[in-house]
Amino acid sequence: MKSALALPLLAVAILALAGCSGSKPRPSKPGSYPSGRSGGTVSRASDGGRRGGIYDDVSRPQSSRYRDGADSVPDGPPPDISKLVEPVPKVEPRALYGNKSPYSVLGQTYTVLPNANGYVERGIASFYGNKFHGYKTSSLEEYDMYQFTAAHKTLPLPSYARVTNLENGKSVVVRINDRGPFHDNRLIDLSYAAAVKIGVYPKGTGLVEVRAITPGEPLQDLPPPPPPPVAASASKPGIYLQVGAFGENANAERVAQQLRSANFAPVQVVDAEVNGRSVRRVRVGPLADVDSADEVAAKIQNMGLPRPQVAVD
Numbered sequence: 001m002k003s004a005l006a007l008p009l010l011a012v013a014i015l016a017l018a019g020c021s022g023s024k025p026r027p028s029k030p031g032s033y034p035s036g037r038s039g040g041t042v043s044r045a046s047d048g049g050r051r052g053g054i055y056d057d058v059s060r061p062q063s064s065r066y067r068d069g070a071d072s073v074p075d076g077p078p079p080d081i082s083k084l085v086e087p088v089p090k091v092e093p094r095a096l097y098g099n100k101s102p103y104s105v106l107g108q109t110y111t112v113l114p115n116a117n118g119y120v121e122r123g124i125a126s127f128y129g130n131k132f133h134g135y136k137t138s139s140l141e142e143y144d145m146y147q148f149t150a151a152h153k154t155l156p157l158p159s160y161a162r163v164t165n166l167e168n169g170k171s172v173v174v175r176i177n178d179r180g181p182f183h184d185n186r187l188i189d190l191s192y193a194a195a196v197k198i199g200v201y202p203k204g205t206g207l208v209e210v211r212a213i214t215p216g217e218p219l220q221d222l223p224p225p226p227p228p229p230v231a232a233s234a235s236k237p238g239i240y241l242q243v244g245a246f247g248e249n250a251n252a253e254r255v256a257q258q259l260r261s262a263n264f265a266p267v268q269v270v271d272a273e274v275n276g277r278s279v280r281r282v283r284v285g286p287l288a289d290v291d292s293a294d295e296v297a298a299k300i301q302n303m304g305l306p307r308p309q310v311a312v313d
Contacts, residue, residue, distance in 0.1 A: 054134040065135075072130040073192060073201070079146060081196045086148050086173040089160035089215040098138035098157040098179055105182050116159040116212035122312040123187025124239070124290055125163065125208040127195035128180075137178035145192035151178035152188050152210070160213040163188065163198060165206050166237040166312065170198040173213065185290075185297055185310045205290040207237045207312045238286030239293045241308035243300060245272065245279040252280035255305060259284055262303065264296045283311065 057065065101112035113119065133145045139157040143149070150163065155176050164171040172194050181189035188210050190200060200206035243259065246252040252269050259267045259282070268283045284300070287293045297308045 056135045058136050058140075066131050068131040070131065071128055074130065079193075081193055084146065084148065084193055084197075087160065087175045089173070089175075089213045089217075091215045092158050095139035095141075095157040095177070097140045098177075103179075105179075108182070110153045113154050113156060116155050116161070117214055119155060119161070119212035120209065121187060122166065122207070122209045122237070123310050124185055124293070124312070125165075125188045125190055125195075125200050125206050125210075126181050126183065126186050126204065127190040127192055127200055129192040138180075139177045141177050143178065143191075147191060148172055148174045148194045148197065149178065149191045150174040150176050150188050150194060151180035152176045153179060153182070155212065160215065161188075162211050162213055163190065163194065164209045164211070165198040165200065166209055167207055168199050172197040185293055185308075187310070207239065209312075237312050239290065240268075240283045240285030240311040240313070241287070241293060241297055241300065242311050243282045243284060243308050244306045245274060245281045247277065247279055249280055252282050255282050258303065258305065259300070262299070264299060265292075284308070285311075 054067075099112055102109050103112070104110070128143075128151070129145045132143045135143055137143050137149075137151070150161070152159075152161075155161070157177055157179070159176045160173060161176060162171050162173050174190065174194050178189070181187075186205075188208065190198075192201065195201035195206075198206070198208075200208075244252070244255055246255070256267050256269050265284050265287055268281075268285075270281050270283065272279050272281050284296060285293075287296060293310060297310075300308050
């Protein structure tokens with residue numbers, strides 16, 4: 001079984017790639033699924049028959065694996081998400097698939113965490129929907145956009161996390177069973193249901209905190225922790241691009257001056273401590289929104305500077 005699926009695993013490892021571009025998926029159009037089986041795994045969508053049979057050949061390339069060419073959301077009003085039950089974290093064995101470490105996608109290498117204990121990070125969330133509904137995730141489970149699940153690049157599969165929308169305080173517990181998002185500057189890809197629950201849908205993206213949950217811990221609906229003070233008038237979390245962390249102040253100032261000359265946005269050089277070592281972080285921001293962050297990040301890379309990382313505070 002393991003050897004037969006070793007090659008297809010590369011395809012499922014990048015499942016969320018097309019669905020995490022950060023733009024709002026279009027409404028789905030009526031259509032039928034192939035009635036004949038041309039090989040691959042037979043997968044049945046778990047939404048009460050709305051999707052019909054899906055023949056998921058995970059050995060096929062991304063460009064031809066899915067029926068739809070672009071992601072989408074259900075036609076008409078969304079289902080009553082308030083009636084869906086959030087997953088209860090429980091101890092589970094690591095999935096046989098999707099936990100290879102390190103792994104590489106689109107020229108970037110990622111290391112899967114040994115466990116989720118203590119993981120907390122803020123960043124940009126996106127979501128994925130119809131295109132992937134009923135198809136295999138990286139752990140070879142079926143993706144169901146009406147369940148509270150998510151894709152993450154480095155948390156173990158499966159694991160659990162509370163995702164909080166920092167702009168409205170809404171949160172949801174998700175079971176992470178997929179890899180992605182591999183779009184630059186995205187932290188987590190939520191299922192359609194999870195995105196609706198916390199208000200990332202219909203906007204398409206949102207600023208979130210992802211906090212891992214250890215099974216057995218009490219689940220509490222707590223308000224999001226206050227962001228670090230960045231300005232006296234700040235009332236919302238801001239998006240920053242960290243261009244580098246430098247041990248030498250001269251190197252930090254040199255990069256900061258390049259960015260100031262480009263005049264993309266305000267540039268900050270801030271002191272920080274990483275693994276017991278003092279560093280100077282060069283950050284650009286705050287930026288107005290996710291689209292602006294994507295645009296400025298691309299411009300910074302075109303200058304030949306290090307690939308920026310998103311920071312939300």
